[in-house]
Amino acid sequence: MKKDALLDAAEAVLSEHGTQALTLTAVADRAGVSKGGLLYHFPTKEALVKALVTRVIEEFDDLIGQTYDGSPGSYSRAYVEATFKVFTDGARTYRRWSAITAAATDPELAEPLNEAMARWHRRDPAEDRDPVTGTIVRLAAEGLWEVMSHSPELYGEAELAALRERLLALLER
Amino acid sequence: MKKDALLDAAEAVLSEHGTQALTLTAVADRAGVSKGGLLYHFPTKEALVKALVTRVIEEFDDLIGQTYDGSPGSYSRAYVEATFKVFTDGARTYRRWSAITAAATDPELAEPLNEAMARWHRRDPAEDRDPVTGTIVRLAAEGLWEVMSHSPELYGEAELAALRERLLALLER
DNA sequence: GAAACTGTACCGTCCGGTCGGTACAGTAGA
DNA sequence: TCTACTGTACCGACCGGACGGTACAGTTTC
Numbered sequence: 370m371k372k373d374a375l376l377d378a379a380e381a382v383l384s385e386h387g388t389q390a391l392t393l394t395a396v397a398d399r400a401g402v403s404k405g406g407l408l409y410h411f412p413t414k415e416a417l418v419k420a421l422v423t424r425v426i427e428e429f430d431d432l433i434g435q436t437y438d439g440s441p442g443s444y445s446r447a448y449v450e451a452t453f454k455v456f457t458d459g460a461r462t463y464r465r466w467s468a469i470t471a472a473a474t475d476p477e478l479a480e481p482l483n484e485a486m487a488r489w490h491r492r493d494p495a496e497d498r499d500p501v502t503g504t505i506v507r508l509a510a511e512g513l514w515e516v517m518s519h520s521p522e523l524y525g526e527a528e529l530a531a532l533r534e535r536l537l538a539l540l541e542r
Numbered sequence: 543m544k545k546d547a548l549l550d551a552a553e554a555v556l557s558e559h560g561t562q563a564l565t566l567t568a569v570a571d572r573a574g575v576s577k578g579g580l581l582y583h584f585p586t587k588e589a590l591v592k593a594l595v596t597r598v599i600e601e602f603d604d605l606i607g608q609t610y611d612g613s614p615g616s617y618s619r620a621y622v623e624a625t626f627k628v629f630t631d632g633a634r635t636y637r638r639w640s641a642i643t644a645a646a647t648d649p650e651l652a653e654p655l656n657e658a659m660a661r662w663h664r665r666d667p668a669e670d671r672d673p674v675t676g677t678i679v680r681l682a683a684e685g686l687w688e689v690m691s692h693s694p695e696l697y698g699e700a701e702l703a704a705l706r707e708r709l710l711a712l713l714e715r
Numbered sequence: 716g717a718a719a720c721t722g723t724a725c726c727g728t729c730c731g732g733t734c735g736g737t738a739c740a741g742t743a744g745a
Numbered sequence: 746t747c748t749a750c751t752g753t754a755c756c757g758a759c760c761g762g763a764c765g766g767t768a769c770a771g772t773t774t775c
Contacts, residue, residue, distance in 0.1 A: 388647040403722045474560040474644045486692035512684030519659035579755045
């Protein structure tokens with residue numbers, strides 16, 4: 370869809386030049402479209418940013434859904450797998466994520482994000498073999514996300530693999 | 543110092559109304575000062591934000607320094623303790639943190655933040671009894687920070703205490 | 716020829732930053 | 746002690762530019 374191409378352009382501007390560079394003109398130029406054309410699809414800038422936010426959330430939900438099957442412990446495992454998938458695909462999804470969250474600081478824009486965060490981390494204690502371990506594992510995945518977005522070179526491939534393995538192992542025992 | 547009062551005002555504006563509300567006029571009004579008065583102390587808005595960033599970094603470094611004593615394993619322990627101290631003080635420091643990091647998305651402004659993040663998480667593997675565990679524990683602390691800033695009500699006092707205890711226990715074995 | 720879409724010219728607002736000026740405390744000289 | 750001068754802190758009107766958004770006249774597609 371055309372809208373997706375526009376969102377791609379917005380994300381590109383955002384992750385390359387930061388929040389304050391996200392202007393309607395910049396996005397339109399990047400997408401090879403005039404400002405009027407952009408505004409035809411997203412009537413306001415707020416609508417654009419909102420669409421940006423809901424898209425990343427859906428993407429991550431999908432990623433979780435690829436591994437999650439409802440069985441006990443499956444969610445935390447899926448969360449870990451989804452996180453590492455993000456880091457090993459070439460798409461630099463984590464760069465996009467942090468850029469988008471930074472762009473959505475207005476209370477209203479941030480709300481879907483907060484809601485998603487709560488959904489991802491507030492889990493049924495009975496879901497994991499040990500609930501505290503499950504929580505810690507998910508938090509570590511979250512932290513990894515945060516660290517990677519600030520300092521992508523910090524962990525090498527081997528270290529990431531070791532982290533993933535250990536996190537999954539923690540869930541098993 | 544007067545500058546600190548101005549920074550306090552900026553933080554207040556930031557955490558209450560988001561990034562785009564951080565205007566010179568808003569900060570000045572909040573501090574009970576004219577725009578000219580504010581600009582006397584911080585010649586540009588960039589200088590203001592930069593000061594904001596370096597202050598939070600220093601604050602967290604100090605917090606780590608309160609527990610860190612150079613002994614093996616001491617750093618990861620100090621990192622965990624510092625994180626939980628932030629959540630148990632009344633100052634809602636974590637709210638300030640996320641607001642400030644969001645405000646500093648321009649590559650130049652974000653650099654000191656990235657540097658701090660690398661400093662906090664790139665540690666000597668020999669420092670912890672088990673380096674992977676140490677990394678996971680620090681990442682979990684980082685993740686907790688992130689989750690709390692988006693959804694402060696998610697973990698109750700008891701859950702936080704349990705998390706802290708378990709994280710410290712993981713470092714001991 | 717209607718609908719979907721695009722391009723462009725333009726408007727009003729807001730924001731960062733400048734600048735001329737004020738208040739005032741200190742101080743130094745005679 | 747009066748005067749002249751200096752430096753610091755602060756004020757607020759104003760400017761230029763950028764940005765979000767509107768209006769509307771094309772243009773393509775079916």
